[in-house]
Amino acid sequence: MIQENSPALAPQRREHLRQMLREGGVARVEDLRRKLDVSVATIRRDLEILEEDGKVRRVHGGAVSMESRLEEPVFENKTSLAAKEKQRIAEEAYSLIESDEAIYLNGGSTTLFLARLLRERSDLTVVTNSLQAAIELADSGPRVILIGGELRRISQTMVGPLTSAVLAQVHVDKAFMGTMGFCLKNGLTTTDPNEAYSNEIVAEQAGQVILLADSNKAEKVCFARFSDFDKIDLLITDRNLSAEYTKSLPKIGVKVRTV
């Protein structure tokens, strides 16, 4: 017997369409037609409806989604650079998190990996100044508190004097901090002074400060310093970190875990 594929309901089909658009960002009419197995006229009509709802913007040859998530052109390459290491570091960090804790994530690609691991943890409270992290967690999972302030475009984080107002009013059990560079002599540094200022406040207040940094960050010194190693409780890094660090850091009270 032939199982006649009853065609999808119109709203269902439009929802499907919308989702395909959102995933790919853009799509051509012809491709959509083939996937949904209807005529181009129908696709066009559907796109028209979706456009009226503001979900989609039509362009010659297809349509682009109006709801695709924030692009990350800058991050893209950065994340792929040491993605393996960062993923492992994030997983190790995740294993430290207990039930019902409040944690802080600052901006950066490493902490973003960690954010992605938190999507199912509805018992947590996540405080962050990272727009990306907030987006990752916007739909489900932990309670999210986003630090306000001026949006710094390059890093897509909130920085500036306004942030400290909120930071002063919250307390987190564990702060997971990424950094642009670290070294024994200069401590932890990043490029932007505002960013550094936010980090500094958090490092002072958090119950524990856990530094997430792959070995590429070692020996790097950037413009703005935000903490010394004595504020750091634990460094999670990869196996390529030189022995110089793995030996001397524990002596000044910083535990080190390599993954």
Add this chain to the structure above:
Amino acid sequence: MIQENSPALAPQRREHLRQMLREGGVARVEDLRRKLDVSVATIRRDLEILEEDGKVRRVHGGAVSMESRLEEPVFENKTSLAAKEKQRIAEEAYSLIESDEAIYLNGGSTTLFLARLLRERSDLTVVTNSLQAAIELADSGPRVILIGGELRRISQTMVGPLTSAVLAQVHVDKAFMGTMGFCLKNGLTTTDPNEAYSNEIVAEQAGQVILLADSNKAEKVCFARFSDFDKIDLLITDRNLSAEYTKSLPKIGVKVRTV
């Protein structure tokens, strides 16, 4: 074994229908008819009843379950038919913005349309509690200041006591506010008290308060009230707004523009 179709009792059949809908999320009338072995008229009547009970939403060709799992793609939320109007309202609002101003946008779809128009305006400062608006403007355009606080999932806005800390420290020339409902008697209302609180603070402090609301919002009253009309300088709406409003609002000092 032959399943003798002992004609199921009506309530039993409807329960069965409801369950099939819930499992599949959607179903078309013809398929349901075949499975239950009754006429389409009966199916339609059943669906009508289920719809009245809010279990199901009917669409052309079938029905969508309203009680499918939370994770299922929640269908096409109440047809935001007003997208056209919202676009026009946003364009009118845009025309009011002068050079180098600081403006506020609260959450909601209407203000999101406005945010999209601001992407090229690098002379402006945009203060907002809307994650969506921030995302729209994250890559280029105006200086963005995102109000911190707890992320309210449904609306994707920042709300709660922490927001007021930042709000107190900024001043905007024009606040463009969306609302869930407005009426002459109860003023402006929205569903969430926290959301209302943020709106209230802004309405107090802003140089001008400009309400963006299509006519569907008229006569709607929600739980949390955040402003009276006397705080509002201008209402931008569409032509369908009843004369009751367009006549009486100017008398109490609220200019009205219909687009």
Add this chain to the structure above:
DNA sequence: TGCTTTTCGTTCAAAAGCGATCAAATTCAA
């Protein structure tokens, strides 16, 4: 620029779905 190809919007007709109506079947109570 002018030409070709693709895509678009519109129109039209076929098909599918809908609500209303009515009659047959069923149920229930007297």
Add this chain to the structure above:
DNA sequence: TTGAATTTGATCGCTTTTGAACGAAAAGCA
């Protein structure tokens, strides 16, 4: 059993949706 009420199924206009056709507009190319 009878008669009324309810439920069901069938039919008939009417609306919505769909796909094909065709000229207009846009994009690509020489």
